Amino acid sequence: MRITVSVNGQPHTRDVEPRLLLVHFLRDELGLTGTHWGCDTSNCGVCTVQLDGVPVKSCTVLAVMADGHEVTTVEGLERDGELDAVQKGFVECHGLQCGFCTPGMLLTARRLLDTVPDPDEGQIREAISGQLCRCTGYENIVRSIRWAAAAEGEARR
Amino acid sequence: MQVPAKFAYERADSVPHALELLERYGPEARVVAGGHSLIPMMKLRLAQPEALIDINGLTELGRLAVEDDELVIGALVRHAELLASTIATDLFPIFRDAERVIADPIVRNRGTIGGSLCQADPSEDLSAVFSALRATAVIQGRNGTRTVPIRDFHQGPYETAVEPDELLVRLRVPISSGTGSAYVKVERRVGDWPVAAAGAVLRVEDGVIAQAGVGLTAVGAEHFCAPEAETYLAGRPPSPEAFAAAGRIAAEHCEPHTDQRGPADYKRHLAAELTRRALAAAAERI
Numbered sequence: 001m002r003i004t005v006s007v008n009g010q011p012h013t014r015d016v017e018p019r020l021l022l023v024h025f026l027r028d029e030l031g032l033t034g035t036h037w038g039c040d041t042s043n044c045g046v047c048t049v050q051l052d053g054v055p056v057k058s059c060t061v062l063a064v065m066a067d068g069h070e071v072t073t074v075e076g077l078e079r080d081g082e083l084d085a086v087q088k089g090f091v092e093c094h095g096l097q098c099g100f101c102t103p104g105m106l107l108t109a110r111r112l113l114d115t116v117p118d119p120d121e122g123q124i125r126e127a128i129s130g131q132l133c134r135c136t137g138y139e140n141i142v143r144s145i146r147w148a149a150a151a152e153g154e155a156r157r
Numbered sequence: 158m159q160v161p162a163k164f165a166y167e168r169a170d171s172v173p174h175a176l177e178l179l180e181r182y183g184p185e186a187r188v189v190a191g192g193h194s195l196i197p198m199m200k201l202r203l204a205q206p207e208a209l210i211d212i213n214g215l216t217e218l219g220r221l222a223v224e225d226d227e228l229v230i231g232a233l234v235r236h237a238e239l240l241a242s243t244i245a246t247d248l249f250p251i252f253r254d255a256e257r258v259i260a261d262p263i264v265r266n267r268g269t270i271g272g273s274l275c276q277a278d279p280s281e282d283l284s285a286v287f288s289a290l291r292a293t294a295v296i297q298g299r300n301g302t303r304t305v306p307i308r309d310f311h312q313g314p315y316e317t318a319v320e321p322d323e324l325l326v327r328l329r330v331p332i333s334s335g336t337g338s339a340y341v342k343v344e345r346r347v348g349d350w351p352v353a354a355a356g357a358v359l360r361v362e363d364g365v366i367a368q369a370g371v372g373l374t375a376v377g378a379e380h381f382c383a384p385e386a387e388t389y390l391a392g393r394p395p396s397p398e399a400f401a402a403a404g405r406i407a408a409e410h411c412e413p414h415t416d417q418r419g420p421a422d423y424k425r426h427l428a429a430e431l432t433r434r435a436l437a438a439a440a441e442r443i
Contacts, residue, residue, distance in 0.1 A: 018166030019199075
């Protein structure tokens with residue numbers, strides 16, 4: 001089946017089998033390996049991408065379901081060579097150790113700050129509660145997202 | 158790597174089109190919306206439908222609104238939308254209680270209300286919620302729509318009243334004043350399926366319970382409800398003693414099974430205790 005998916009603002013047209021999962025479309029068809037592939041059971045959340053701006057677990061979405069829609073992956077966060085505030089936050093606050101959960105965490109964090117610009121710790125923990133950090137580095141992930149929220153708040157002033 | 162077996166994929170552009178596709182592909186076709194029950198089952202090859210009919214584009218099924226004296230919830234409303242709807246959760250706090258503990262926020266972004274009910278998993282939270290609320294399911298077929306009381310909707314594990322060539326289009330929940338509701342769940346870890354859970358809906362008139370709804374999840378309660386406990390409560394003043402007695406009655410009449418989530422006697426204990434707690438919380442909210 002021929003599908004056209006807009007990924008990070010670029011349309012990509014491919015012939016795919018309906019059973020192809022979005023995570024494999026991104027990684028294997030488009031070579032965007034920033035989206036990681038973990039538990040394959042919609043539990044761990046490392047495969048999280050944004051579909052029309054909303055975080056979804058791409059191991060449980062068919063690529064054909066994204067036909068005509070907008071997907072954002074970690075590769076799409078950077079703008080004009082500058083990292084997104086959530087990426088900077090993870091750098092500044094040591095928000096990653098092994099890095100496996102990081103792309104999904106970043107996309108969830110981006111959505112959270114787009115909808116709740118100044119989240120408290122509880123809101124951040126709730127937002128990332130569908131994603132597992134194998135390093136158990138949640139403290140620093142929360143701190144990183146707080147850092148990004150503060151940086152964006154500062155920039156708005 | 159988990160890969161579903163091959164299937165044909167069709168995208169419906171209207172409800173009549175979806176029904177036409179269901180008729181064309183026959184009983185081995187499945188409707189897919191959020192896909193968060195069906196796609197994992199297909200990946201494990203527990204389900205091998207010959208065709209998927211994608212209804213994600215049917216925005217007419219995504220409505221959530223009060224119409225006359227009912228809350229109408231489209232089958233395609235996502236869990237996250239129900240949780241975020243103050244109209245729904247102010248009228249029926251039981252939705253907020255339940256949705257907060259269904260899977261996780263990212264799964265809730267995608268999974269749908271209709272999908273949860275049609276999956277009819279015995280451990281699925283919303284089945285008990287709608288059962289406690291005495292909702293009505295609206296099912297559409299080629300010859301028009303029909304309504305089914307939610308307590309006739311679930312016919313067994315993974316079995317519903319929806320025929321292969323029909324589509325659940327919306328749920329209707331009766332609104333009445335003097336009503337409180339709550340849902341209480343015990344799970345092994347955050348976001349898990351319940352070990353057991355109970356929902357309660359109480360309507361009090363002139364100091365006595367005019368109608369009680371008790372929903373039970375994952376404890377083998379037929380139609381996800383506890384009619385004996387409801388009958389016991391009707392006509393009594395709300396009180397801790399009455400709620401405890403109703404909990405004991407609910408526990409007596411369910412049939413929990415021992416599985417990886419816990420032994421049957423523990424689940425029966427939870428059925429009693431969670432029913433009591435849900436009733437008490439519902440009464441507080443009237």
